[in-house]
Amino acid sequence: AQSVTQPDIHITVSEGASLELRCNYSYGATPYLFWYVQSPGQGLQLLLKYFSGDTLVQGIKGFEAEFKRSQSSFNLRKPSVHWSDAAEYFCAARPHSGGSNYKLTFGKGTLLTVNP
Amino acid sequence: GAVVSQHPSRVICKSGTSVKIECRSLDFQATTMFWYRQFPKQSLMLMATSNEGSKATYEQGVEKDKFLINHASLTLSTLTVTSAHPEDSSFYICSARAAGGYQETQYFGPGTRLLVL
Numbered sequence: 001a002q003s004v005t006q007p008d009i010h011i012t013v014s015e016g017a018s019l020e021l022r023c024n025y026s027y028g029a030t031p032y033l034f035w036y037v038q039s040p041g042q043g044l045q046l047l048l049k050y051f052s053g054d055t056l057v058q059g060i061k062g063f064e065a066e067f068k069r070s071q072s073s074f075n076l077r078k079p080s081v082h083w084s085d086a087a088e089y090f091c092a093a094r095p096h097s098g099g100s101n102y103k104l105t106f107g108k109g110t111l112l113t114v115n116p
Numbered sequence: 117g118a119v120v121s122q123h124p125s126r127v128i129c130k131s132g133t134s135v136k137i138e139c140r141s142l143d144f145q146a147t148t149m150f151w152y153r154q155f156p157k158q159s160l161m162l163m164a165t166s167n168e169g170s171k172a173t174y175e176q177g178v179e180k181d182k183f184l185i186n187h188a189s190l191t192l193s194t195l196t197v198t199s200a201h202p203e204d205s206s207f208y209i210c211s212a213r214a215a216g217g218y219q220e221t222q223y224f225g226p227g228t229r230l231l232v233l
Contacts, residue, residue: 036224043122043209044160044224090159104150104211104222106159 002027004093006107013081014115021076021110023091031093033074034104035065038088047089050074061085086114118144120212122225129200130233137195137228139210145190146212150222151183154207166193200232 003026013019025031032051036044048059055067065076074091091107119142129135139149148167152160164180166172166187174180182204184196193212197204209227213220 034221041207041227041229043120043226044211046221046223049221103162103165108159111157 002031002093002095002105004091004105004107006089006091006110008110009108010111010113012113012115015083016080019076019078019081019085019112021089021091021112023074023076023107024072025074025091025093026072027093027095029096030069031095033065033067034092034094035059035063035074035076036090036092037061038090038109040087044090047076081112081114083114083116086112088112118212118214118221118223120146120210120223120225122210122228124228125226126229126231128231128233131201132199135197135200135230137197137208137210137230139193139195139212139225141191141212141214141223144212144214146193146214147190148213149187149193150211150213151185151193151195152209152211154209154227156207160209163195197230200230202232205230205232 005024007022034049035047038044047063048057050057050067057065063078067074088109088111090109092104094102094104121140123138151163154160163178164172164174166185168187168190172185187193210225211222213222
């Protein structure tokens, strides 16, 4: 079955420190991959996406993610975290094909806390 | 970027009443819209997928007669929770996908907090 796993439920980092949020996927073929961020009581904002090509993807707010086929991973990184980055982060994937009703599969999310 | 709005952002209603939530794609045409439900501290659960002009496809376990979805135009989808009960209280999020191309991205609305008393 298709699945997306975010191994870390909660991560705490200090402001200014680097960040890496892990994401692993299980699909028959490499899916399209996404990272979304959700602030409390808000919807989801797309940070970045990977469809094909360069395995290092740049996103908004200084985030980047690296696709590693050998590890079935798509980890999100940021070199220096800001207090405003505190939020819930969701990794998501969808298959390349599936007709008009393709479905995103979400990980369970990682809650990021930023200490001053 | 693509913007999806939802209205209302928050609604409180009495048990037994119906509540309608609107989802609009503001700057693009959405051939497909998705409705999700999110419980506190949990991920998003897909409820249904709707294509403009056709009936919605519901996920297993979601009551289609309780959660009525209408996708009447390329920019508007509505979710009506009929005869709402306290257990329907949740955060409902819609998502829209633009028409054309195989690399479409889903954009999400800000969500609607429903509280049924």
